[in-house]
Amino acid sequence: xxxxxxxxxxxxxxxxGRPSTGRTVLGRALxxxxxxxxxxxxxxxxxxxxxxxxxxxxxxxxVVLVAxxxxxxxxxxxDRAVLGTARRAVVDEDTLRLVAPLLFGxxxxxxxxxxxxxxxxxxxxxxxxxxxxxxxxxxxxxxxTLGRRTPSPRTSRRRVxxxxxxxxxxxxxxxxxxxxxxxxxRAVEAQRVERYTQLTxxxxxxxxTGGLSAAPGARVTVGWxxxxxxxxxxxxxxxxxxxxxxxxxxxxxxxxAPPVDTTEATAARAGTVSxxxxxxxxxxxxxxxxxxxxxxxxxxLVLQVRS
Amino acid sequence: xxxxLVYFPSVAFILAPMGAEGAxxxxxFTYAGVALLVALAVVQPPRVPRRLRWVPARWWPRLGVLALxxxxxxxxxxxxxxxxxxxxxxxxxxxxxxxxxxxxTVAQQLAITVGPVRAVSDRYTGLAxxxxxxxxxxTPSSGFxxxxxxxTDKDPMPDLVRQLEESHYDYLxxxxxxxxxxxxxxxxxxxxxxxxxxATPRAFLTRLDAVPxxxxxxxxxxxxxxxxxxxxxxxxxxxGP
Numbered sequence: 001x002x003x004x005x006x007x008x009x010x011x012x013x014x015x016x017g018r019p020s021t022g023r024t025v026l027g028r029a030l031x032x033x034x035x036x037x038x039x040x041x042x043x044x045x046x047x048x049x050x051x052x053x054x055x056x057x058x059x060x061x062x063v064v065l066v067a068x069x070x071x072x073x074x075x076x077x078x079d080r081a082v083l084g085t086a087r088r089a090v091v092d093e094d095t096l097r098l099v100a101p102l103l104f105g106x107x108x109x110x111x112x113x114x115x116x117x118x119x120x121x122x123x124x125x126x127x128x129x130x131x132x133x134x135x136x137x138x139x140x141x142x143x144x145t146l147g148r149r150t151p152s153p154r155t156s157r158r159r160v161x162x163x164x165x166x167x168x169x170x171x172x173x174x175x176x177x178x179x180x181x182x183x184x185x186r187a188v189e190a191q192r193v194e195r196y197t198q199l200t201x202x203x204x205x206x207x208x209t210g211g212l213s214a215a216p217g218a219r220v221t222v223g224w225x226x227x228x229x230x231x232x233x234x235x236x237x238x239x240x241x242x243x244x245x246x247x248x249x250x251x252x253x254x255x256x257a258p259p260v261d262t263t264e265a266t267a268a269r270a271g272t273v274s275x276x277x278x279x280x281x282x283x284x285x286x287x288x289x290x291x292x293x294x295x296x297x298x299x300x301l302v303l304q305v306r307s
Numbered sequence: 308x309x310x311x312l313v314y315f316p317s318v319a320f321i322l323a324p325m326g327a328e329g330a331x332x333x334x335x336f337t338y339a340g341v342a343l344l345v346a347l348a349v350v351q352p353p354r355v356p357r358r359l360r361w362v363p364a365r366w367w368p369r370l371g372v373l374a375l376x377x378x379x380x381x382x383x384x385x386x387x388x389x390x391x392x393x394x395x396x397x398x399x400x401x402x403x404x405x406x407x408x409x410x411x412t413v414a415q416q417l418a419i420t421v422g423p424v425r426a427v428s429d430r431y432t433g434l435a436x437x438x439x440x441x442x443x444x445x446t447p448s449s450g451f452x453x454x455x456x457x458x459t460d461k462d463p464m465p466d467l468v469r470q471l472e473e474s475h476y477d478y479l480x481x482x483x484x485x486x487x488x489x490x491x492x493x494x495x496x497x498x499x500x501x502x503x504x505x506a507t508p509r510a511f512l513t514r515l516d517a518v519p520x521x522x523x524x525x526x527x528x529x530x531x532x533x534x535x536x537x538x539x540x541x542x543x544x545x546x547g548p
Contacts, residue, residue, distance in 0.1 A: 096350060103346070107339045189394045194408045196528040200416060207421045210477075210522055210536035229412060244545050262419065263412045282545045283519050300516045300523040302536065302544070 028145055035070070035141040038062050039134045046130035059130050060109075067112075067137035068105020070144035076100065094167045112136040195230040199290050199297035202259070202270060211302040212286065214277040219250065220303060221274040225258055226290045228267035233295065240289040241275050243303065248275035248286075281307035308347065311340020331386070390491060399482075400490025405431040410482065413530045414440030417478070426478035427453045427471070429485060429495040432530070436480060445476055447499040454496035457481060460511050462518065468537050479521060479533040486512055519544050 042062035046055055076097065109129075116122050116132035201207065202223025214220045226237055236255055241248040251273065258268035271290075278284055282305060289298045314337040320326030349371070355362070362370075383392065390401035398404040414436045417424070423441035426433075433444035447454040451470055455463055456479055463471070485495050486509040494500035495507065515521050515531075519539040525532035 096346070099346070103339065103342050110336055110339065190396060192397065196409050198412060198416065198525065198527045200420070200525040204420050207524055207534055210524075210534040211539075227412075229408065263415045265412070278545070280545065283539065283542055285517070285544050297526040297528075298523070299526055302519055302522050302539065 032142065032145045035066050035145065036138055039066050039138045039141065042066075043131055043134040046127050055126060055130070060133070063130060063134040063137045064105040064109050065101055066105075067108040067133060067140050068101035068103070070137065070140035071104035071108055072097065072100040073144040074140070074147070075104070094163050098167055098171065108136055108140065109133045193230060196228075197231050197233070197291055197295040197297055198227045198229070198265070199288075199299060200225050200227075201299065202272070206301070211304060213304045213306065216277060216279045216281060216305055216307070218277050219274050220277050220286075221272060222286075222288060222301070223256075223270070223272045224288060224290050224299070225268065225270045226297070227258075227261060227263070227265035228295065229264070230266055231295055233267040233269050234292050235269075237269055237291045238289075238296070239271065239273050241273055242287045243275060243278060244284045250274075250276035277303060277305050279305075281305050308340055308343045311337055311342070311344045313337045314341050388491075397484075398491050399484045399488050400431060400492050400495065402492065405484075405491070406435060407529075409527050409530055410435035411439045413480070413525060413527060413532060414438070414442060416525065417442065417480075417532060421478075424478055425474060425476045426480050427456055427476055428480040429457070429482060429490075430497055431490070431495070432480055432482045442478075442480075445474075447496045449499055452499060452501070454500055457485075457511060457515075458496065458501045458507060460508070460514055462520070462540055463537070468540060471535065472537055477535055479515070479535055481512055481515065481531045481533070483509075483512055483529050483531065517544070 039062065042059045045059040050059065112132040112135075113124060113129055115136075116128055117124050120132075122128050122132075202225050206212070206222070212220055212222070224239075226233060239253045241251055252275075253271060253273045255269065255271040258270035261268050269290075273288065275286075284303045284305060286301045286303045287298055288301065289296055291297055314334065317330040317333050317337065320330035352367070355364075355367070388401070389395075390398050390404040395404055397407060410432050417426075417436070418440035423443065425443045425445065426436060427445045427447075428436055428442075430444075433442075436442035436444055445451070445453045452464075452467055453471065453476070455461070455467060485507045487506065489504055489506045494503045512531075515533060516523060519542050520537050521533040521535055523531050524534045
């Protein structure tokens with residue numbers, strides 16, 4: 001009849017470090033809530049129309065990493081010992097567990113996007129991508145959290161030291177290197193500043209018809225808008241009109257308040273110019289020039305004088 | 308990992324013009340499978356062949372990292388040209404450095420004024436028109452030589468006029484920088500460009516201000532938007548008052 005031998009120091013340590021059943025249930029519930037909350041936060045940021053940098057750097061990474069961590073737990077298990085210790089590996093399991101969530105997260109995201117597009121027939125947008133990946137991430141997280149059978153043993157002090165030396169310090173060094181490289185690249189990046197003016201017609205109807213039409217000798221009116229982009233404009237820019245290559249007769253010019261601009265123009269001027277149409281029927285080229293010096297722009301319109 | 312194996316036959320397709328686009332796009336997906344293959348090799352490294360036993364064991368991880376860097380940098384270098392990879396000054400005809408705020412604001416203004424219209428434009432300006440203005444930009448081909456509007460000094464042929472009118476391509480957008488230098492990528496209108504490797508003669512662009520079938524309705528320092536009125540083709544503009 002065998003009698004139980006003395007408990008080894010290692011087993012004793014692991015038994016002492018192992019959480020009780022109550023703590024395990026509480027821990028799992030907390031883990032479940034935290035994971036789902038992160039997914040909800042990512043989806044909410046996307047739905048509320050957060051700025052692009054927030055959605056790119058926070059929203060999508062949140063759902064991708066939750067999905068990746070869940071798949072890692074499902075594939076590799078939560079305990080480090082799952083893969084055994086007798087492996088002959090260049091990179092230890094800790095490194096693998098550090099990288100696996102990223103890789104699995106990206107795979108889960110790509111799969112989710114395919115489902116959104118090909119199965120659900122939902123248009124692929126930034127919002128639908130985050131929502132699709134978020135739903136998958138939530139499902140994977142629930143499966144990974146509730147489907148786990150055993151709680152994890154605590155790591156020993158030696159293992160923590162190895163983890164810091166073998167994984168976290170190189171990871172920190174890599175991150176610092178990437179940040180420095182990004183900062184250096186930004187520092188040497190050439191910043192292009194474009195200074196230019198834009199002249200366009202005030203009346204959208206002229207765009208649709210493509211030209212002007214008038215009776216012989218009648219007055220023809222054209223509205224214009226001159227915008228400056230990092231380019232200064234005179235308060236009353238010069239306006240000139242030629243018809244068929246010669247200065248127009250009866251020119252009358254007026255300056256108006258420019259329409260509201262949504263194209264980030266730094267200055268805008270608007271006005272209306274009217275001239276007398278030629279007395280001969282046919283097609284005439286009308287050249288409208290607005291602006292001063294290098295900022296002047298010219299539009300060439302076709303005036304049809306009806307007989 | 309099986310999915311990752313798709314990567315290897317796809318490499319051959321980049322040698323064929325028809326397959327290059329699809330092969331490159333497939334890598335966005337197959338790289339994940341390739342990564343798993345690499346991970347497997349790292350976690351379970353193969354036994355070192357007898358003839359390479361002279362290499363100290365501690366060197367293998369370093370050689371592996373060196374090879375990884377070579378693959379990562381080399382892959383990008385082989386697939387993308389310098390202007391694509393690095394920021395820099397405006398370079399006409401490059402994929403990314405020919406993007407300009409000027410083209411963006413013209414596209415936005417066009418969208419504000421007339422909405423998502425159809426237009427003929429070079430493939431670099433066309434990107435901005437599509438992205439910021441919702442403009443449907445024509446894709447020239449041998450059967451639809453829309454590039455002839457800009458790349459020749461002749462009026463469009465009747466068949467092209469019919470196609471443009473039937474498809475409601477009512478606008479032509481021109482960037483005058485195409486007359487300053489040949490496109491970095493070799494063409495302004497893709498495979499159907501009548502002037503591959505050449506800068507567009509400036510006279511071809513200024514001619515558009517003298518034909519009755521085009522009205523310049525928007526102008527910036529480098530971009531010009533023309534409203535096409537092709538029924539006026541063949542008529543003459545009077546030269547006197």
